Amino acid sequence: MQTFGWPEALFIFRSAGWTLALTAIAFFIGSILGGAFAIMRLSRVRWLRRFASGYILVIQSIPVLMVLFMSYYGLSALGIELPPFLAASASLSIYVSAYLAEIWRGSIESVPRQQWEASASLAHTTAQTYRYVILPQAVRISLPPTVGFLVQLVKNTSIVQVVGFVDLMRAGMLVNNATYQAFQIFTLVGAIYFAICFPLSRLSRHLEKVMNASRSH
Amino acid sequence: MPAVLIEDIHKRFGSLEVLKGVSLSVEPGQVVAIIGRSGSGKSTLLRCINGLETFHAGKIEVAGHTMTQDPTKLRELRKDVGIVFQSYNLFPHLTVGQNIMLSPRITKNVPQAEALALAKDVLAQVGLSEKFDSYPDNLSGGQQQRVAIARSLAMKPKVMLFDEVTSALDPELTGEVLLVMEKLAKGGMTMLLVTHEMNFARTVADTTVFMHQGKIWESGPSKVLFANPQTPELSNFVKAGAH
Numbered sequence: 452m453q454t455f456g457w458p459e460a461l462f463i464f465r466s467a468g469w470t471l472a473l474t475a476i477a478f479f480i481g482s483i484l485g486g487a488f489a490i491m492r493l494s495r496v497r498w499l500r501r502f503a504s505g506y507i508l509v510i511q512s513i514p515v516l517m518v519l520f521m522s523y524y525g526l527s528a529l530g531i532e533l534p535p536f537l538a539a540s541a542s543l544s545i546y547v548s549a550y551l552a553e554i555w556r557g558s559i560e561s562v563p564r565q566q567w568e569a570s571a572s573l574a575h576t577t578a579q580t581y582r583y584v585i586l587p588q589a590v591r592i593s594l595p596p597t598v599g600f601l602v603q604l605v606k607n608t609s610i611v612q613v614v615g616f617v618d619l620m621r622a623g624m625l626v627n628n629a630t631y632q633a634f635q636i637f638t639l640v641g642a643i644y645f646a647i648c649f650p651l652s653r654l655s656r657h658l659e660k661v662m663n664a665s666r667s668h
Numbered sequence: 669m670p671a672v673l674i675e676d677i678h679k680r681f682g683s684l685e686v687l688k689g690v691s692l693s694v695e696p697g698q699v700v701a702i703i704g705r706s707g708s709g710k711s712t713l714l715r716c717i718n719g720l721e722t723f724h725a726g727k728i729e730v731a732g733h734t735m736t737q738d739p740t741k742l743r744e745l746r747k748d749v750g751i752v753f754q755s756y757n758l759f760p761h762l763t764v765g766q767n768i769m770l771s772p773r774i775t776k777n778v779p780q781a782e783a784l785a786l787a788k789d790v791l792a793q794v795g796l797s798e799k800f801d802s803y804p805d806n807l808s809g810g811q812q813q814r815v816a817i818a819r820s821l822a823m824k825p826k827v828m829l830f831d832e833v834t835s836a837l838d839p840e841l842t843g844e845v846l847l848v849m850e851k852l853a854k855g856g857m858t859m860l861l862v863t864h865e866m867n868f869a870r871t872v873a874d875t876t877v878f879m880h881q882g883k884i885w886e887s888g889p890s891k892v893l894f895a896n897p898q899t900p901e902l903s904n905f906v907k908a909g910a911h
Contacts (some may be wrong), residue, residue, distance in 0.1 A: 569753065571746070575775060588760065
């Protein structure tokens with residue numbers, strides 16, 4: 452029987468890299484989509500607003516696992532074969548976009564209405580109002596919850612194993628199946644998750660403190 | 669041509685009619701104070717003049733622009749019409765200097781060096797040159813309001829609107845703001861101000877307009893109007909405000 456040694460540990464570390472990569476991709480694409488949906492959700496154009504809130508409602512109301520199954524098994528049943536990494540990145544990006552859209556919509560809405568009025572009165576366009584007045588303030592407000600969500604995302608990426616993708620969690624399980632040294636293996640897996648998430652949690656808490664201490668600069 | 673021409677404005681909030689046919693003409697360089705109880709429609713009227721509120725019937729012309737819903741034309745109008753609010757509404761993430769330079773830079777493409785000189789000039793006008801690099805939160809209410817006035821002035825407006833600009837201030841801070849406004853008035857700025865400062869209206873405004881129940885109830889040269897109210901409503905209002 453195989454024992455848990457350096458090669459196995461290295462395999463787990465490499466898979467942690469995949470977890471990080473997947474998190475980064477999902478967060479990056481999800482941010483772009485989420486930002487767009489947040490703005491659409493607040494648009495004056497009614498169908499844009501409805502489209503965005505419909506999208507957010509649907510995605511938030513179904514398990515992300517469903518999205519993953521749809522994009523992997525569902526599409527393959529229709530003849531479109533996505534590689535696991537692509538299906539996983541796409542599904543997680545969609546999941547991230549819906550949640551970030553809501554976090555950011557809330558942040559934008561918490562900028563006082565008078566700031567919009569002051570900006571409009573100074574002859575700014577709507578785009579200029581967002582760019583120079585609203586978003587800089589909304590970003591500050593949104594940083595703590597956004598980083599908090601990122602911590603959840605790191606851990607939630609572990610669901611991608613259901614489409615055969617080997618992430619940190621799946622790597623731990625594979626090594627365990629071969630060596631049966633569950634305690635050592637999952638201690639290592641847990642330690643790696645902790646090493647990723649703990650600094651992020653601290654960052655989130657730090658940002659929250661900084662934001663509360665000085666609202667404006 | 670009048671700087672501001674308001675013709676028979678009607679405005680409803682739902683079924684409540686807040687402006688019931690208001691007409692007003694303001695000549696260039698004139699200072700007009702609008703007084704009245706809360707709910708008389710005075711702030712709503714002022715906000716109609718730069719398009720922050722829409723109206724259902726009537727016509728408004730300001731500084732050669734006709735009030736419109738067209739965003740491009742509305743922006744052109746707003747370049748010529750400054751407004752100062754009760755709650756200052758400075759941009760808290762920008763320094764005083766940045767607050768002032770932003771709009772000339774992005775709406776009129778004023779070059780950086782010129783915007784800087786402009787900002788220093790208007791800030792000197794309100795007596796706050798030393799606060800150029802401060803953030804709004806580090807200023808007193810009176811100072812913030814003076815910066816808000818400077819920010820409007822940097823757009824070189826032809827008409828300035830003041831919406832109860834001293835109402836949120838502690839009594840000892842209203843003086844410095846009123847002084848800046850008085851200087852502006854003497855400098856020939858066309859000004860419309862909604863105010864509770866009866867003394868300021870009487871001494872600085874050429875004309876005072878008393879609004880009541882969504883209408884201009886009474887108007888005239890300030891000194892005459894305050895000395896000889898023609899209606900019992902204004903008479904009561906002036907008496908109530910006197911002490």
